[in-house]
Amino acid sequence: MRNTYADIETVLAELAELDAAGLDAGEGLMMLREQAQRPSLQKLLDSIFAHYSNGCSLSEALARAKEWVHPIVRGLVAAGEKSGNLGEALTRASQFLAMRRNVMTALRTAAIYPFAVLTVGTIISAVVAFIAIPHQWRLIEEMHQHVWFSDPTAPARHLHEYAIWAMRGVALAFAAAWVCSVAFGIAWAVMPANPALHRILIRMPGYGQVFRRYLQFHFVSVLELQLVHGIPLSEALDALAEDSDLPLVSSAAHAAKQGLALGAPLSGVVALCPQIFPAREIWFLKQAERYERLPQYLGELSRRLSDEIRNIEVLVQKYEPLAILVLGVMVGSFAISVFLPAMRWTYFVRLGE
Secondary structure, eight states, X not given: OOOOOHHHHHHHHHHHHHHHTTOOHHHHHXXXXXXXXXXXXXXXXXXXXXXXXXXXXXHHHHHHTTTTSOHHHHHHHHHHHHHTOHHHHHHHHHHHHHHHHHHHHHHHHHHHHHHHHHHHHHHHHHHIIIIIHHHHHHHHHHHOHHHHHHOTTOHHHHHHHHHHHHHHHHHHHHHHHHHHHHHHHHHHHXXXXXXXXXXXXXXXXXXXXXXXXXXXXXXXXHHHHHHHTTOOHHHHHHHHHTOTTOHHHHHHHHHHHHHHHTTOOHHHHHTTOTTXXXXXXXXXXXXXXXXXXHHHHHHHHHHHHHXXXXXXXXXXXXXXXXXXXXXXXXXXXXXXXHHHHHHHHHHHHHHHO
């Protein structure tokens, strides 16, 4: 993500606490300015407080500082001001940003495990294939050149050559996987909102399932948050469409808004985005619209997806069998590097007899 919105998350959480304590937004912003330590947080609070002091409402002040404020937050705060539930709106907005940050952090953390295995596998297999085995066999060749000249079709020699090529193939496979993972990581760091990268990530085994769940959670939780606070569906979709950090969600929101303008139901529009919404969820969404319980269903779906995403440790456990297989290949490589020279020595001893 280009922006974790960590500063505005902190501001919203503390403003919600101050609102519960009876302080209004102006007093809360002034107190937070005095206590802010991070330069980025100080800059954000200065911008918000300056606009608020000039007569803007809190939502308008947040809208003026939009480069630091998520678009969904601006809509929620505006709805909270209109309904008189500003504290609740601030709390829900802060919780939304916290969940968003936690999921992306967990995805990055989960990627460290397989990447570490790939790195170790690449180094060890390369050392064994290109240094260890050739070095041992080069010593044997220098000591017994006359045997190979007399018997160039010796079985052990062919076995050695096959093992060399097999080990080099393993090393190259590790290296290719490692280069691809590094290239994807660099591309994600440089272009985090690139739609092509998101489509690649959503098709990855394990990670794709969690990322798809996160996209669903983001879509439905944003709609539910805004609908509960009285924001019309079209305006809620506008806020989703402005979220350029998630291009797949943004395009789905654009399509949904266009479909609603043409009279199509929300379930019929999101059915055009199967990469985010499975058929089962679309069917339930259709029933919720039919019985006019869309906010309630979106809230329940948001909570269920949130629970599923929190169990991201299961994603790492799925890669443990693969890691064990990789480690087995590396141990086998060491065994082969020791076993083949021993076979060759045995062959020479038998020739001497």
